[in-house]
Amino acid sequence: MGDQISRRSVVRGGAVGVAAAAIGSGDGAKAQAAGPGGGVAMSDPTTKFPKPPFQRQSQPWPGLASKMNPRPDHGETSYRGSGRLAGRKALITGGDSGMGRAAAIAYAREGADVAINYFPAEEADAREVIDLIANTGRKGVALPGDLRDEQFCKKLIADAVRELGGLDILVLNAGRQQAHASILDISTEQFDWTMKTNIYAPFWMIKAALPHLRPGAAIIGTTSEQAYDPSPDLYDYAQTKAATMNYVKSLAKQLGPKGIRVNGVAPGPIWTPLQVSGGATMEKLEQFGGDTALARPGQPAELAGIYVRLAEADSSYTTGNIYGAGGGKGQP
Numbered sequence: 001m002g003d004q005i006s007r008r009s010v011v012r013g014g015a016v017g018v019a020a021a022a023i024g025s026g027d028g029a030k031a032q033a034a035g036p037g038g039g040v041a042m043s044d045p046t047t048k049f050p051k052p053p054f055q056r057q058s059q060p061w062p063g064l065a066s067k068m069n070p071r072p073d074h075g076e077t078s079y080r081g082s083g084r085l086a087g088r089k090a091l092i093t094g095g096d097s098g099m100g101r102a103a104a105i106a107y108a109r110e111g112a113d114v115a116i117n118y119f120p121a122e123e124a125d126a127r128e129v130i131d132l133i134a135n136t137g138r139k140g141v142a143l144p145g146d147l148r149d150e151q152f153c154k155k156l157i158a159d160a161v162r163e164l165g166g167l168d169i170l171v172l173n174a175g176r177q178q179a180h181a182s183i184l185d186i187s188t189e190q191f192d193w194t195m196k197t198n199i200y201a202p203f204w205m206i207k208a209a210l211p212h213l214r215p216g217a218a219i220i221g222t223t224s225e226q227a228y229d230p231s232p233d234l235y236d237y238a239q240t241k242a243a244t245m246n247y248v249k250s251l252a253k254q255l256g257p258k259g260i261r262v263n264g265v266a267p268g269p270i271w272t273p274l275q276v277s278g279g280a281t282m283e284k285l286e287q288f289g290g291d292t293a294l295a296r297p298g299q300p301a302e303l304a305g306i307y308v309r310l311a312e313a314d315s316s317y318t319t320g321n322i323y324g325a326g327g328g329k330g331q332p
Helices: 026-030 098-109 120-135 150-164 188-212 235-258 273-279 282-286 300-311
Strands: 089-093 113-118 140-144 169-172 218-222 261-267 322-325
Touching (some): 089 150, 098 169, 098 300, 113 120, 120 140, 235 322, 273 282
Parallel strands (some): 218 261
C-alpha cells in the first residue's frame, strides 16, 4: 500500500510519531504551564487562542486541518492524560480533524486504544493522528471510508471490533456541512449526502455496534448549537444536528436499562475544516466566532475534556444529556 494507511492499518507505539511541537499550538501549550505552587497556570479564555479577523481561505471538501491558517489546536501539545480511560477501546468517526481528532488524542493519552474513521481524501491529517496515538504507546487503527454506504458502516464496526479486540466507546462525530443562501440552492443529491452522513450513518453504526457493547459502554454524538439556534444558510445541516440531539435523548432511555450510556456534545463555532471547505461564506469566515461572549471561535482542544468526561466511568449517572461548549453563545 506504499506510504498510505490501509483500511486495516494498525500502528503501535515507537518512533513513528510526528513531532508534537511541529503540530500543536503554542497557545495551547501555555494552558498547561506551571502556575504558583506547581499547579496549572490560569489563562484568560478571551486571549488563549486566535481571534478574528481571519484570512479568507477555501479548500475543496472535505478540507484538511493541516492546510488551515491558523492551524487548529487539537491538544497535540497541551493535553495531558491521567489514565481515565485505561484499557478502553474506542471508535471515532471524523477522527482526522476537529473534535474527532481532539477526542482521539485525548482518549489515547488517557489509556484507550483508538480506531478512527475518515474520508479517504483526509489521509494526510489521519496519518498525523495515528502517529500521535502511537506515540502514547496505544494502538491506533485507521479505517477510511464513505459513511454514506450502509455496508461500509457495518464493516467499519466489525473491523474496529476485530482490530481493537472489542468496543467500549463509540463517538459519532463525522458530519457534512455546506452553506447555501437559499433552500432553492440545495439539490436533492446534496440534501441526501448530508442526511446520509449525519443521520443514516449513526443509525447504521449504532445498530451494528450494539451486540458488541457491554454495560458501562458509552455512545457519544456530536450535535451543535445549530440544533437550538439554526443559521439561515445551514438549512439541511441544522436539521441533522437537531435530530442528533433528539436521538441521543431517545436512545439514552432505550439503552439505559442495558447499562449503556448515550450523551451528546453541542459545540458552538469551532475552528475546523468544516468552515473552509464550504461550511461558511468568506464573510462569515473572516469574523468567525467574533459574536460570542469570548469574541473568538473555539478550538477542538477545548472540547477534548468533554468527550473524555462523557466516556469515563466516573460519569456513570450521566446519560441523555447534551454538553455545550459555545463560548457564551447558543444552548444548552
